[in-house]
Amino acid sequence: MATSQSLLHVDDRHRKSFAPIATPDRLLLGPGPSNAHPTVLQALARTPIGHLDPLYVELMGEVQELLRYAWQTDNRLTLPMSGTGSAAMEATIANTVEPGDTVLVAVKGYFGLRLVDMAGRYRANVKTIEKPWGEWFSLEELEAALIEHKPTMLAIVHAETSTGVCQPMEGVGDLCRKHDCLLLLDTVTSLGGVPLYIDEWKVDLAYSCSQKGLSCPPGLGPFTMGPRAEAKMEARTDKVPNWYLDVSLLNKYWGSDRVYHHTAPVNMNFGMREALRLLAEEGVEQSWARHRHNAEALWNGLESLGLSMHVPADRRLPTLTTVRIPEGVDGKAFSQHLLNQHGIEIGGGLGSLAGKIWRIGLMGYNSNPENVTHLLNLFESELPKFSGSVASAA
Numbered sequence: 001m002a003t004s005q006s007l008l009h010v011d012d013r014h015r016k017s018f019a020p021i022a023t024p025d026r027l028l029l030g031p032g033p034s035n036a037h038p039t040v041l042q043a044l045a046r047t048p049i050g051h052l053d054p055l056y057v058e059l060m061g062e063v064q065e066l067l068r069y070a071w072q073t074d075n076r077l078t079l080p081m082s083g084t085g086s087a088a089m090e091a092t093i094a095n096t097v098e099p100g101d102t103v104l105v106a107v108k109g110y111f112g113l114r115l116v117d118m119a120g121r122y123r124a125n126v127k128t129i130e131k132p133w134g135e136w137f138s139l140e141e142l143e144a145a146l147i148e149h150k151p152t153m154l155a156i157v158h159a160e161t162s163t164g165v166c167q168p169m170e171g172v173g174d175l176c177r178k179h180d181c182l183l184l185l186d187t188v189t190s191l192g193g194v195p196l197y198i199d200e201w202k203v204d205l206a207y208s209c210s211q212k213g214l215s216c217p218p219g220l221g222p223f224t225m226g227p228r229a230e231a232k233m234e235a236r237t238d239k240v241p242n243w244y245l246d247v248s249l250l251n252k253y254w255g256s257d258r259v260y261h262h263t264a265p266v267n268m269n270f271g272m273r274e275a276l277r278l279l280a281e282e283g284v285e286q287s288w289a290r291h292r293h294n295a296e297a298l299w300n301g302l303e304s305l306g307l308s309m310h311v312p313a314d315r316r317l318p319t320l321t322t323v324r325i326p327e328g329v330d331g332k333a334f335s336q337h338l339l340n341q342h343g344i345e346i347g348g349g350l351g352s353l354a355g356k357i358w359r360i361g362l363m364g365y366n367s368n369p370e371n372v373t374h375l376l377n378l379f380e381s382e383l384p385k386f387s388g389s390v391a392s393a394a
């Protein structure tokens with residue numbers, strides 16, 4: 001019998017030969033990702049197990065329990081979305097916003113604008129209040145907007161990575177209850193590094209990421225939903241318009257049914273489990289204090305070099321510092337020099353702050369005195385070489 005032959009010709013045009021991967025070991029002191037903890041990297045490299053293996057199912061429960069601890073919440077629906085922080089951000093909106101719902105977004109930076117965009121895509125009636133980038137909202141300003149717009153949800157960023165501002169949250173949850181709306185909080189740059197009390201602050205929905213305060217690579221988006229948000233989701237008249245992020249479906253896998261939804265990124269969850277275990281071992285309060293201590297050393301050091309911070313000390317984020325680029329310095333050239341000559345990443349400004357600030361992250365594993373000293377030494381020795389690299393505007 002004749003053997004069957006493939007009639008199709010294999011096209012080799014894209015078959016290229018590359019060297020095995022060899023990425024450098026950078027020190028990531030920008031707005032994220034941050035370096036992952038070595039123990040987390042070891043966990044990521046373990047042999048995958050099945051996403052319905054009883055051992056994996058047990059690990060899922062551990063991740064959920066430790067996330068509740070990190071966030072200080074008892075919320076049943078607390079789980080990592082398979083995707084980055086933006087996936088978890090989208091999950092909060094997709095599940096609880098119905099077309100025509102009024103969503104009020106308090107915008108004071110780049111990520112507030114992303115919330116506006118997302119809520120609009122789910123056909124919300126989006127209203128905004130805005131502050132210059134580097135400022136925050138008072139309770140009075142938030143209440144006035146709640147009275148004016150009568151939203152079903154107030155969305156706000158706790159730690160604005162684009163500006164370095166920490167939004168004060170005391171009393172915001174009470175306002176939202178008083179005016180009968182849900183409170184959605186972006187905790188991407190605060191989880192693990194900045195005091196955060198989801199239940200005490202009466203936050204109904206929150207999301208975060210794996211790659212900053214949790215010392216894990218990017219890839220998972222922690223998500224939590226409280227009972228008031230659950231009730232809003234359950235009262236929907238139509239299906240959640242996003243299959244992948246539908247929490248009711250996801251909870252059939254993460255809850256007691258253990259029904260397949262999608263093939264979980266098991267190794268990312270190994271890493272997340274270790275990252276959260278390390279956080280619990282240290283203790284959240286100790287981790288918050290460590291972040292503050294190291295950030296203060298950075299602020300003092302930068303100020304003693306004559307640099308000024310973009311945000312007043314009492315509203316500064318310990319995880320992300322925004323430093324004004326001195327007059328006459330080409331900020332981008334300096335950060336490229338740090339990257340190319342010293343293997344250190346720092347960030348530049350976004351939007352209205354582009355070219356005006358550097359963004360320095362001290363998050364999770366990277367928040368330590370050695371990194372602070374190393375970076376300050378480089379600012380002291382290298383920055384003077386860049387003075388006069390841009391002609392002054394005057």
Ligand SMILES: Cc1ncc(COP(=O)(O)O)c(C=O)c1O
Pocket residue numbers: 031032084085086087089111157159160161162186188189209218
């Ligand atoms: C405050 C804030 N929200 C949302 C995001 C989006 O997260 P991701 O880039 O992980 O999708 C980021 C990313 O840096 C962020 O800083």
